Amino acid sequence: MEQFAAMPLAGWQDTKETLHRFCQVVGKIRLACAVRRNHWWNAPFHVTGRGLTTRPMGQVDGNPIFTIDFDFLGHRLVVTTVDGREVSFGLPGGSVASFHRDTMRALDSLGVRVSLDQPHPFDLPDADRPFADDTEHAAYDPVMVTRYWQILSQVNLLLEEFAAGYSGKTSPVHHFWHTFDIACTRFSDRRIDQPPDADPVTREAYSREVISSGFWFGDPAFPEPAFYSYTAPEPEGLADEPLTPGAARWITQRGGHLAVLRYDDARAEADPRAAVLAFYDSAYRAGARLAGWDIARYACPGGVTDPQLGADQPGRVPR
Template sequence: MELFPAMPLAEWQDTKATVHRFCQVVGKVRLACGVRRNHWWNAPFHLTGRGLTTRPMGQSDGNPIFTIDFDFVAHRLIVTTLDGRTVSFALYGRSVASFYHETMGALAALDVRVDLPVPHPFDLPDADRPFADDTEHAAYDPAMVTRYWQVLSQVNLVLEEFAAGYSGKISPVHHFWHTFDIACTRFSDRLIEQPPEADPVTREAYSREVISSGFWFGDDAFPEAAFYSYTAPEPAGLVEEPLRPGAARWIEQRGGHLAVLPYAAARSEADPRAAVLDFYESAYQAGARRAGWDIGRLACPGGVTDPLLDAGT
């Protein structure tokens, strides 16, 4: 199929709002039942051949081992335990409240006990409203949801290709349910002292110096899909660095700056995949230069670090 098909926010904004909250319900189950990892790597979803997965969880908390999968081809949520038991239900035709009750019921039917400490949205306009009370968000366009998964899958592989060129500590490519973006992050070993007022999520996510690369579908603040990159903490002079291709630019975002390449601009390039990889590389080089990273030592072109293989012997 077409690489990077059209994904205008206006055509699925209501559906996106619903699916985002569906993902937050399941994401909070993942957060409650998974083993904690550094920088919250335990929390995000991963792509599958039909949608998204939490990956297996349970066991250490006394629950059976279980997995929750979004099937965005058949449009069902599927909860499966290690012994083969499965409960599933349709994603379309229901509100967030209905989805929440069905998800909790499916878990209970499989003897999974989950107590969500904060069962309402994170960092969304209705963050004070419990999932169980949200009958407002119920839009679900199956065609656009399938396309959302298809775009995620394509971007996932571009990010995997970009990630291969770095030999240092780097996150998996994963889909964050709280911000609804897909990203991978390169780390230096430089410890960053967060201010005392920083929230626990921020403190853990940015306890080390990072350069993150990703993609999001747009929101009210930036109403178009875009590829992005940022360096945290932001080094002085970052926005003076050049970006590629020509449509890429620096924008102000939450007190800092993001490098962005609009999705529509990438689609118009003669080779969209190469353009996105070039964008990520230019943004990484900008941040790494300004932050003083040893770019040459951390590089591994083609995913190869062995000097004999690298030499072609």
């Protein structure tokens, strides 16, 4: 299995647009049926050994406990209840409209009642078109979808490794269905008062000072896959800070600065994994230093917080 296989956006853009909307359908079900967590941690998907999962949900809303999984090896959507009942259907060949219909039928057949407040895409060009009316997006290349999941799995573990180095409040490594990226976020204790006109998603996501690290597969604003990091709110002078490796750079996006390492530049490094970890660390240290974080206090080498364990068994888990 090649590490960081080629994944040019142009090679699967139509499939990505369809899959993104499939994920948004399921994501909005997750949002409707899961207990709310701080910073929207309840909403994203998690990577599994075959694809993506919503994790179990229901119960608190009167529904049976159920899980929705994308199987990107068998290319099926699988809905399972806690008592072992299961309904699934194939992903290739269907439109967003048929996917929405089949998903809601699967839930109904299992006794799950879900009403979506906004059954249409979030922050996409066709945000005003209901899922049920979208027969335009129907491309699905199984080879590229499997590759997307394989790369996502590699980045997932890389972000887990990076997350291990920080002992402060840290989000799970999770895949956001609205922006189609995978990320892990470090938090400080500093509260951030958002402007009155900030939308509810932003207000909750950035109610504390954060440094977020992640990866996305490309979009119209940056049409290629890339690793990224940002600090919010952005401290003055951030874009003047050096980044590692040399191919990494700061770009301007949405009025701020984003540290970016192009996926193809990472692939070209002698040790791509080490290069990406160095990139995340350099961007974190730049933001943390300028924002006044106590870097030494929250350092957690090898995922170990106890100094004696760290000295005795660096990088190892005691048995």
